[in-house]
Amino acid sequence: MSPQFAIIGGGVMGEVLSRAVIASGLFAPEAVLVLDHNANKLRKLQQEIGISVTTSLAEVATSPIILLAVKPDNAAKVLQELNQSPLAPDLLCISIMAGIPLDFMAHFFPPQTALIRVMTNTPCQVQAGMSVLALNPHVTVTQTALTERIFGAVGECMVLPEKYLDAVTGLSGSGPGFVFLIVDALIEGGVLQGLPRATARQLVLQTLIGSAKLMQQTDRHPAQLRDMVTSPGGTTIAGIQVMEEYKIRATLLKTVETATRRSAQLGEQNAARINREGSAHGE
Numbered sequence: 001m002s003p004q005f006a007i008i009g010g011g012v013m014g015e016v017l018s019r020a021v022i023a024s025g026l027f028a029p030e031a032v033l034v035l036d037h038n039a040n041k042l043r044k045l046q047q048e049i050g051i052s053v054t055t056s057l058a059e060v061a062t063s064p065i066i067l068l069a070v071k072p073d074n075a076a077k078v079l080q081e082l083n084q085s086p087l088a089p090d091l092l093c094i095s096i097m098a099g100i101p102l103d104f105m106a107h108f109f110p111p112q113t114a115l116i117r118v119m120t121n122t123p124c125q126v127q128a129g130m131s132v133l134a135l136n137p138h139v140t141v142t143q144t145a146l147t148e149r150i151f152g153a154v155g156e157c158m159v160l161p162e163k164y165l166d167a168v169t170g171l172s173g174s175g176p177g178f179v180f181l182i183v184d185a186l187i188e189g190g191v192l193q194g195l196p197r198a199t200a201r202q203l204v205l206q207t208l209i210g211s212a213k214l215m216q217q218t219d220r221h222p223a224q225l226r227d228m229v230t231s232p233g234g235t236t237i238a239g240i241q242v243m244e245e246y247k248i249r250a251t252l253l254k255t256v257e258t259a260t261r262r263s264a265q266l267g268e269q270n271a272a273r274i275n276r277e278g279s280a281h282g283e
């Protein structure tokens with residue numbers, strides 16, 4: 001069977017996505033082709049999930065769907081190699097590389113190539129990711145639906161205009177890191193009050209999961225849910241007083257603002273570096 005879905009980069013995300021599209025029944029194992037320069041990694045993936053593997057870019061280039069899953073630092077090399085390969089005429093290229101804009105990618109492909117840029121996040125590893133898709137004008141409705149199914153296999157996904165992707169990176173892309181820091185601090189809070197660490201961890205995790213589910217399932221505004229647990233003169237309002245005093249809201253607003261700005265900065269740096277490292281299609 002010729003590959004239907006080729007993944008360049010068999011690292012964390014390449015593995016997660018190849019496993020997910022097979023487990024969800026979207027592609028047969030033989031229809032998924034993963035390229036990596038690490039033969040041991042490929043052998044392990046091939047044995048465990050039955051996918052096709054290769055170390056040659058020429059083999060993936062003719063696939064109708066190519067997913068770019070290398071680090072942005074390796075983008076230049078991969079994009080240039082694709083630029084010099086014969087590609088499928090109706091190619092859909094999906095990139096999950098952070099900070100590589102669609103316009104910039106387009107320089108490496110024939111005109112009219114369908115390109116999708118995705119900002120996903122770490123919880124993909126447990127099928128609870130949040131992926132945001134930005135499309136160029138050549139992407140068809142069918143290609144959009146298929147990409148939604150690919151990322152739907154690792155969590156939730158939505159389509160947004162590309163102008164939002166830095167903010168998405170600063171919020172849901174970096175968000176797991178912010179949440180892990182807050183969770184860590186809450187666990188320490190429990191430990192400070194004498195709870196065994198494992199107990200504190202379980203209490204915090206279930207509180208987090210429960211609160212998220214309550215918000216999702218009731219669709220109520222977080223302020224409304226907070227009011228419901230904040231009884232007059234009680235413990236929650238006493239804690240909230242401290243959070244307000246130490247400006248947690250302002251801190252979190254600034255956190256997302258700074259991460260968003262950093263995403264834009266890194267995007268500019270990536271584009272400048274890739275430009276320096278080589279010429280693009282037709283140049």
Ligand SMILES: NC(=O)c1ccc[n+]([C@@H]2O[C@H](COP(=O)([O-])OP(=O)(O)OC[C@H]3O[C@@H](n4cnc5c(N)ncnc54)[C@H](OP(=O)(O)O)[C@@H]3O)[C@@H](O)[C@H]2O)c1
Binds near residue numbers: 008014
């Ligand atoms: N991990 C996440 O949670 C996450 C979340 C959101 C977005 N992303 C994005 O997803 C992309 C992949 O991240 P990752 O965490 O999966 O990275 P990763 O684990 O480093 O995987 C990338 C793989 O590609 C291989 N590779 C690099 N250059 C190659 C080349 N020219 N030809 C063939 N294989 C090559 C790497 O091999 P070597 O290690 O030997 O170089 C590695 O096995 C990144 O661009 C990142 O921005 C990741």
